[in-house]
Amino acid sequence: MTSAPTPRIELAGVTKRFGSRQVLAGIDLAVAPGESLVIIGGSGTGKSVMLKCILGLIPIDAGSIRVDGQEVAGLKGAALDAHRTRIGMLFQGGALFDSLPVWRNISFALPGSAAERKAAAIDNLARVGLGPEVADLKPAELSGGMQKRVALARAIAARPPIIFFDEPTAGLDPITAAVINNLIRTLVTDLKITALTITHDMASVRHIADRVAMLHGGKIIWQGPLASLDGCDNAHVRQFITGSAEGPIQMPGARA
Amino acid sequence: MNPPSPGAAELSALLLRVADGDAAAFQAFYDRTSAKLFGVILRILIERQESEDVLQDVYVSIWRKAATFDPAKASPITWATTIARNRAIDRLRARPRAQVPVEQAYDLADDGPAPDAGLSHAQDTQRLNAALAALEPRHAAAIRACYFEGITYDELATREQVPVGTLKSWVRRGLIRMRGALEGNEA
Numbered sequence: 001m002t003s004a005p006t007p008r009i010e011l012a013g014v015t016k017r018f019g020s021r022q023v024l025a026g027i028d029l030a031v032a033p034g035e036s037l038v039i040i041g042g043s044g045t046g047k048s049v050m051l052k053c054i055l056g057l058i059p060i061d062a063g064s065i066r067v068d069g070q071e072v073a074g075l076k077g078a079a080l081d082a083h084r085t086r087i088g089m090l091f092q093g094g095a096l097f098d099s100l101p102v103w104r105n106i107s108f109a110l111p112g113s114a115a116e117r118k119a120a121a122i123d124n125l126a127r128v129g130l131g132p133e134v135a136d137l138k139p140a141e142l143s144g145g146m147q148k149r150v151a152l153a154r155a156i157a158a159r160p161p162i163i164f165f166d167e168p169t170a171g172l173d174p175i176t177a178a179v180i181n182n183l184i185r186t187l188v189t190d191l192k193i194t195a196l197t198i199t200h201d202m203a204s205v206r207h208i209a210d211r212v213a214m215l216h217g218g219k220i221i222w223q224g225p226l227a228s229l230d231g232c233d234n235a236h237v238r239q240f241i242t243g244s245a246e247g248p249i250q251m252p253g254a255r256a
Numbered sequence: 257m258n259p260p261s262p263g264a265a266e267l268s269a270l271l272l273r274v275a276d277g278d279a280a281a282f283q284a285f286y287d288r289t290s291a292k293l294f295g296v297i298l299r300i301l302i303e304r305q306e307s308e309d310v311l312q313d314v315y316v317s318i319w320r321k322a323a324t325f326d327p328a329k330a331s332p333i334t335w336a337t338t339i340a341r342n343r344a345i346d347r348l349r350a351r352p353r354a355q356v357p358v359e360q361a362y363d364l365a366d367d368g369p370a371p372d373a374g375l376s377h378a379q380d381t382q383r384l385n386a387a388l389a390a391l392e393p394r395h396a397a398a399i400r401a402c403y404f405e406g407i408t409y410d411e412l413a414t415r416e417q418v419p420v421g422t423l424k425s426w427v428r429r430g431l432i433r434m435r436g437a438l439e440g441n442e443a
Contacts, residue, residue, distance in 0.1 A: 019305065080420075099396065154416075
């Protein structure tokens with residue numbers, strides 16, 4: 001049997017505490033190259049914190065984070081910049097520059113003349129299903145769904161090998177959400193991107209994931225291929241995916 | 257000065273009433289602006305409880321300082337955002353060293369021209385916007401994000417996949433050009 005390839009991203013024993021809250025209590029997780037891993041778990045369970053730790057925005061207390069076998073926890077300066085330029089992101093709030101037209105937003109990180117950057121932006125707009133007429137609009141002139149697609153075009157523009165998606169369908173109507181889910185799945189496959197997605201939208205999970213992992217109590221309590229999600233016998237996972245108020249997961253403040 | 261947007265005009269009117277001690281106007285101003293100011297603070301401090309504490313402090317300041325707000329000099333949201341950003345930076349710097357994750361974002365003040373060097377209070381918003389408009393668009397956008405919207409260099413670098421050093425040099429060069437343009441106009 002051949003040995004498995006080096007994981008694209010690997011977390012081992014990662015811990016992080018904020019004040020009295022142990023948000024990450026020993027995360028062990030691996031994402032294979034080209035794989036789409038979706039992390040599920042209740043609000044406030046530390047999923048976003050985990051992404052920010054990998055990006056070096058939040059320092060970890062203990063543990064190891066490796067990307068392509070290289071330790072990235074604790075990187076600073078040029079090494080940290082180099083690490084971050086390999087990871088695109090589509091986070092909540094999209095956060096485009098209001099003062100720049102769509103094409104300058106999409107091509108912000110790209111080199112070259114303005115003409116070259118505009119052409120690249122229009123290519124990436126096409127990849128997210130938007131026409132060139134959108135290129136000169138300002139973000140404020142776009143609907144929420146179109147802004148999200150522009151943010152997605154920006155995330156892929158520099159062709160990073162890794163993209164993080166944080167609640168990519170939050171605030172979108174079901175039809176627009178389906179369009180976004182579809183785009184993410186297609187682009188991740190076509191551009192051979194390693195994707196790490198956080199969501200509590202089960203439709204997104206089913207559309208985007210190759211594998212699913214559940215974060216609860218600061219640890220990964222279950223992980224497996226998408227196909228094994230529905231048959232999973234972990235009570236926490238079952239409660240989450242069925243959206244039930246009954247089960248081992250207690251809302252904070254609930255009486256025992 | 258460019259005519260204010262309808263939103264800005266309403267917020268300015270609320271602040272004028274707050275300056276007179278109008279508690280209902282203060283509540284309305286809070287309702288309209290607290291989400292945005294919380295976002296500014298949270299991006300800097302990251303920790304939620306601390307950010308909520310700072311948000312309360314900021315609105316106490318706004319209540320006390322409303323009389324100093326001049327709608328001819330700044331938009332009301334820029335005025336409030338600046339208070340929030342400065343208060344969050346002060347709180348960040350007051351933390352014990354070992355816990356501070358992103359203070360490198362504020363090194364620009366130590367190794368380049370001060371952001372408001374050359375800008376006196378007589379500069380009005382229109383000339384500021386004109387000076388920004390004369391810059392390379394990406395440089396102006398970086399200045400708006402880091403100086404007026406409280407986004408840290410770290411966050412902007414991560415969001416845009418541009419190295420922190422590149423962003424800092426864009427901002428530094430942009431501010432130098434702006435200072436030149438604004439000082440040149442003062443003759």
